[in-house]
Amino acid sequence: MFKRKDLLGLKDLTAAEIELLLDTAVPMKEIITRPIKKVPTLRGRTVVNLFYENSTRTRGSFELAAKYLSADSINISSSSSSVAKGESLYDTARTLQALRADVIILRHPMAGAPHLLAGAVPAAVINAGDGAHEHPSQALLDLFTVREHRGEISGLRVVIVGDILHSRVARSDIWGFTKLGAEVRVCGPPTLIPPGLEQAGIKVFHRMEEALVDADVIIMLRIQKERQQQGLFPSLREYARMYGLNRERLALARKDVLVMHPGPMNRGVEITADIAGGPRAVIEEQVTNGVAVRMALLYLLAGGGAGHENDH
Amino acid sequence: MKMIIKGGRVLDPASGRDEVTDLYICDGLISDKFEADAGTAIVDASGQLVMPGLIDMHVHLREPGYEYKETIATGTAAAVRGGFTGVACMPNTNPVADNRYVVEFIRKRAAEAGQAGVYPVGAITRGSRGKEMAELADMRDAGAVAFSDDGHPVMEAGTMRLAMQYCKMLGAVIISHCEDKTLAAGGVMHEGYYSTILGLKGIPASAEEIMVSREIILAAETGCPVHIAHISTAGSVALVREAKKRGIPVTAEATPHHFTLTDRAVAGYNTAAKVNPPLRGEADVQAVREGLADNTIDAIATDHAPHAFDEKNVEFDLAPFGMVGLETAVGLVWTELVHTGILTPLQAAAKLSLNPARILGLKRGTLAMGTAADITIIDPGLEETVDPEKFTSKGKNTPFAGRRLKGLPVMTIVAGEIKYRR
Numbered sequence: 001m002f003k004r005k006d007l008l009g010l011k012d013l014t015a016a017e018i019e020l021l022l023d024t025a026v027p028m029k030e031i032i033t034r035p036i037k038k039v040p041t042l043r044g045r046t047v048v049n050l051f052y053e054n055s056t057r058t059r060g061s062f063e064l065a066a067k068y069l070s071a072d073s074i075n076i077s078s079s080s081s082s083v084a085k086g087e088s089l090y091d092t093a094r095t096l097q098a099l100r101a102d103v104i105i106l107r108h109p110m111a112g113a114p115h116l117l118a119g120a121v122p123a124a125v126i127n128a129g130d131g132a133h134e135h136p137s138q139a140l141l142d143l144f145t146v147r148e149h150r151g152e153i154s155g156l157r158v159v160i161v162g163d164i165l166h167s168r169v170a171r172s173d174i175w176g177f178t179k180l181g182a183e184v185r186v187c188g189p190p191t192l193i194p195p196g197l198e199q200a201g202i203k204v205f206h207r208m209e210e211a212l213v214d215a216d217v218i219i220m221l222r223i224q225k226e227r228q229q230q231g232l233f234p235s236l237r238e239y240a241r242m243y244g245l246n247r248e249r250l251a252l253a254r255k256d257v258l259v260m261h262p263g264p265m266n267r268g269v270e271i272t273a274d275i276a277g278g279p280r281a282v283i284e285e286q287v288t289n290g291v292a293v294r295m296a297l298l299y300l301l302a303g304g305g306a307g308h309e310n311d312h
Numbered sequence: 313m314k315m316i317i318k319g320g321r322v323l324d325p326a327s328g329r330d331e332v333t334d335l336y337i338c339d340g341l342i343s344d345k346f347e348a349d350a351g352t353a354i355v356d357a358s359g360q361l362v363m364p365g366l367i368d369m370h371v372h373l374r375e376p377g378y379e380y381k382e383t384i385a386t387g388t389a390a391a392v393r394g395g396f397t398g399v400a401c402m403p404n405t406n407p408v409a410d411n412r413y414v415v416e417f418i419r420k421r422a423a424e425a426g427q428a429g430v431y432p433v434g435a436i437t438r439g440s441r442g443k444e445m446a447e448l449a450d451m452r453d454a455g456a457v458a459f460s461d462d463g464h465p466v467m468e469a470g471t472m473r474l475a476m477q478y479c480k481m482l483g484a485v486i487i488s489h490c491e492d493k494t495l496a497a498g499g500v501m502h503e504g505y506y507s508t509i510l511g512l513k514g515i516p517a518s519a520e521e522i523m524v525s526r527e528i529i530l531a532a533e534t535g536c537p538v539h540i541a542h543i544s545t546a547g548s549v550a551l552v553r554e555a556k557k558r559g560i561p562v563t564a565e566a567t568p569h570h571f572t573l574t575d576r577a578v579a580g581y582n583t584a585a586k587v588n589p590p591l592r593g594e595a596d597v598q599a600v601r602e603g604l605a606d607n608t609i610d611a612i613a614t615d616h617a618p619h620a621f622d623e624k625n626v627e628f629d630l631a632p633f634g635m636v637g638l639e640t641a642v643g644l645v646w647t648e649l650v651h652t653g654i655l656t657p658l659q660a661a662a663k664l665s666l667n668p669a670r671i672l673g674l675k676r677g678t679l680a681m682g683t684a685a686d687i688t689i690i691d692p693g694l695e696e697t698v699d700p701e702k703f704t705s706k707g708k709n710t711p712f713a714g715r716r717l718k719g720l721p722v723m724t725i726v727a728g729e730i731k732y733r734r
Contacts, residue, residue: 011509088622088625088626089626089627090622090625090626108627110627110628110629110630111510111511111512111581111628111629112510112511112512112581112627112628112629113627115580115581116581116625116626116627130511131511131512131629132511132512132513133510133511133512134511168511171508171509171511194507194508194514195503195504195505195507195508195514196504196505196506196507196508196509197508199505200505200508200509
């Protein structure tokens with residue numbers, strides 16, 4: 001059973017815990033393929049989406065996951081709440097606790113914010129992305145998607161391409177895939193690769209032609225235009241030329257390679273349109289699976305099958 | 313008022329004296345031997361270390377302007393509880409100590425508090441904004457012992473060069489917080505494996521080392537003594553070692569946290585471990601220890617930086633840099649450096665008293681006859697677990713809570729008066 005109060009990242013999870021989360025998502029996916037996509041599992045539970053950053057897909061995904069499980073959910077975003085008045089995260093957390101939230105889903109621009117929240121409230125806290133730290137539910141849906149196609153993660157070669165330095169998706173994917181036995185490679189310009197990855201067992205590449213050889217999974221990251229203005233690479237044109245996924249590069253990977261992207265995509269920059277819409281891409285499946293994985297998370301953390309009591 | 317400290321192991325780094333003997337104090341001064349009479353206080357120091365009063369050459373007392381973090385009264389009370397008879401306070405108050413009136417105010421408040429001696433450090437530039445020079449000579453006359461834009465490093469080499477030329481005339485040392493802001497830009501911890509896995513922006517070692525190089529080059533050129541504050545990287549230690557060999561007037565200090573903790577202490581987003589310069593890697597900690605042992609690093613200073621609880625109970629990026637240090641320094645020096653054989657007790661005493669006094673030009677740090685009786689007594693075997701709630705400082709922001717320390721101050725005497733007794 002899943003014994004944790006919170007899900008703050010994948011780094012501290014065991015392989016068995018990750019497997020449990022993925023296994024739990026299987027019946028959840030079955031629920032969302034039914035004509036009536038609703039079960040009463042979390043009736044009477046309250047889920048708060050606390051979003052300090054804009055997000056369409058993650059927030060929508062968590063919101064639907066809560067609704068499909070019959071939880072009551074509300075959304076609080078930084079533009080419409082006391083956040084704009086300068087209330088501290090700690091005080092916001094205490095307020096949500098006083099409102100009797102059972103689960104708080106937090107998206108925040110600063111790494112570690114979910115840790116602060118989790119320490120301040122007895123409610124379960126799910127990290128929906130914190131700065132450049134982790135985005136565990138995204139990695140779980142990536143793992144789920146790969147497992148659906150390939151049955152097993154162990155022994156696969158996974159290549160993550162792009163802005164590793166600022167990517168919370170990359171970090172969560174690194175932990176998730178390595179814990180389940182995959183080989184993880186990262187590829188990007190040296191200015192977008194953080195130090196010390198080798199210490200986590202990651203192989204670092206700067207040339208896609210080398211990184212992609214015999215890849216089973218390619219995860220393309222979104223490149224943000226601000227990074228060019230920060231001087232981290234010379235131009236989007238040059239970036240696309242060196243790190244864009246095109247047909248020639250895709251041909252270096254295994255024939256049954258899965259191409260993934262956490263979205264939103266910059267078509268024509270990190271990925272060409274024909275690949276994004278092509279047979280190897282599983283980008284839309286990732287979105288569907290995201291709901292299933294998040295239902296599993298809510299179920300395990302909000303009481304469904306949890307081994308702990310959310311006592312108030 | 314007479315006092316005899318009996319039977320302690322007396323450590324006087326200025327003379328190299330290290331012997332079990334008695335120490336005589338009369339009218340606030342170290343005195344010749346005299347016969348005890350009814351009015352003579354007797355202090356039994358057997359089994360304890362008796363040394364010149366410790367001087368912390370790098371603290372933030374927060375007054376004026378940030379009295380909710382610390383005041384001169386609470387900070388100096390924390391100092392004597394930590395075994396320090398004197399502290400040099402940095403000018404980043406509000407208003408900034410960039411003129412004689414703030415310097416005079418600090419000295420007046422310190423005299424009123426009547427605890428540890430307070431030696432104000434004046435700002436190098438007006439408002440510590442790194443542009444025009446502050447009135448350095450006027451501040452010097454008012455009692456500023458050194459000059460620094462601590463926390464707001466002077467980024468332009470041209471400005472620093474002028475300040476050094478001017479300070480050379482005044483015979484005052486420049487204390488440099490070495491940080492190239494274009495390299496540190498927005499960083500909140502050491503750049504390395506831990507910044508990567510925590511997703512926090514790193515401050516590379518080069519941010520410090522480039523500025524250490526610059527200060528050494530300017531000190532060599534101008535002849536102005538420069539003191540490197542809170543040295544934290546292996547590269548910086550090597551630069552200072554090399555500069556000293558070449559006879560350049562450079563000195564350096566290290567903090568207890570930089571010789572004890574690594575960047576690993578930040579894991580879990582512990583804002584108590586957020587400090588600038590940041591906690592570095594294993595090799596850096598080792599290099600700082602070696603630098604202390606071979607006297608490349610002259611002094612141990614705390615960079616005592618109290619903050620309010622709410623200021624640190626926020627997202628890591630938003631928390632202010634800094635940790636308190638006055639009340640854990642002696643315990644950390646003895647636990648980490650003396651009991652481990654890295655420093656002799658005499659060396660530790662020198663780095664905590666004589667050397668800071670010499671760098672700042674103070675007539676302190678010795679047990680010579682006729683000097684002010686500032687004395688610290690340490691029990692090297694006494695153990696305690698750090699409990700921030702027991703601190704006298706308003707700041708409880710320490711990463712050492714719960715740590716077992718061995719070797720603690722038991723008495724602090726300022727000008728012949730017992731200010732702290734355990």
